[in-house]
Amino acid sequence: MSARPAEELVEQWESEQARLRQQVVEEDTEDWQRSPHFSGLQRVGGVDLSFIKGDDVNACAQLVVLSYPDLEVLYEDSQMVTLTAPYIAGFLAFRETPFLLEALQRLERNQPKLVPQVVFVDGNGLFHYREFGLACHLGVLSGLPCVGVAKNLLQVQGVYKNEEHQSQIDALQKGGDSFPLTAASGKVLGKALRSSDKSTKPVYVSVGHKISVDTALRLTHSCCRYRVPEPIRQQSPGRCSCTGAV
Template sequence: MPWSWVQKADNNSEWLSAKIKEWTIQQETWKQQLLLEPEDLSSTVDMERLFETFPMIGGLDITPDKEQDDIAYVGIVVLSSKSLQVKYCQTHCVKLQVPYVPGFLGFREAPALINAVECLKREKVDCFPQVLLVDGNGILHPRGFGSACQVGLSLNLPTIGVAKSLLSVDGLNTLQIKEQICEEGKRWLPLLGSSNRVLGAALLSNECVKRPIFVSVGYRIKLLEAINLVFHTCRYRIPEPIRIADKISRQASSRDFC
């Protein structure tokens, strides 16, 4: 544990309690800026129009260092949304400022993800994406504001949260959802919590996949658009922008990039 965190850990319960209160207020405040609109999940999406709106699609993932808690490696990838041809691929070694606290992952990881996108804009603006897939959650989150929302709001860029596992949110049950999607033979199911709000969707990304991924709106995009983009970019279980970003960040973590 870094020395700054060790110092805080001496009064850990007080420090952590204060941070959680601060972060909770921040998430609730930021959530009001998402401007979510009612979803019509029975409509259809014009993929050609979607490709015109989002000609480049980015992916972000982060891998922690195996030995140092405050070091991680961000993978950022940009693909042509229609052809899925890789246009940009880079890793960044970053220093994380706060420890991991469940439900507040964005405060640990989002600053590093945002910085990677801002570096791309400075270095190669012609590869700047119009939408980002973030390994994490959007509004499918205990307070409706996951790391994908935090990244999108900060950058004012459409974002989609794509998670490999389901958070315990609004009464959603992972096992029940997996059974339902397999029994009904569907490729995706809307995630309706006890509040009867659509929080996202469970997707079986291709015909060989048995475990769903969980997609939710991050910022400035409709859920149905997000679902269609994720399906289009899935050659395997995980959409290509995130799969490649994960791969290169893991490769970086196995070497000394700092």
């Protein structure tokens, strides 16, 4: 791709992100979100794209739906897809969202009673260069509450992987402990969560759509048996039934 078309694409995507960003709802919108024990929540989903080693074009788009609070698998969908959009840092959603959205729409057509009430996204939401990561993008386009859960720290908006950050991690004593990811502007873009007593390495939780950061944090912790919440953990590459089908 030549420099000029790439610049034009970035401009186009920045404009689209800014337009969609205005539609993000950063508050609780559902009754179950306001319940101390999430009464009324029955189905939690998780989405991810798994790449085959050495291949950044062909991937397996996965969607799982689990029961809540038991976290038993109710539905699984994995489809081999070919990504056509280029990878540009900060615009991952333009590569991945169409296929994840397709999986949700397929479920809605075929088994509407299993559509999740909230979707966990393996990636970031508001914790992003322009406060509009993959979880926000999918949330706005699907209309579903979404939570971004990243395994690694994205160094953006004045949040860095430095000694201060490590000392905050070290101060997390038990599962459920957290600290805010505060931008240089002072806005809290997400929270680092120690998701279980056994795991000292945190996950990074941020709002995607139609949920508050505190509810997203509480829900993520309630879905963790190990470090990564079950709706995302259940999508390890080894579980992808279409891996190697290219």
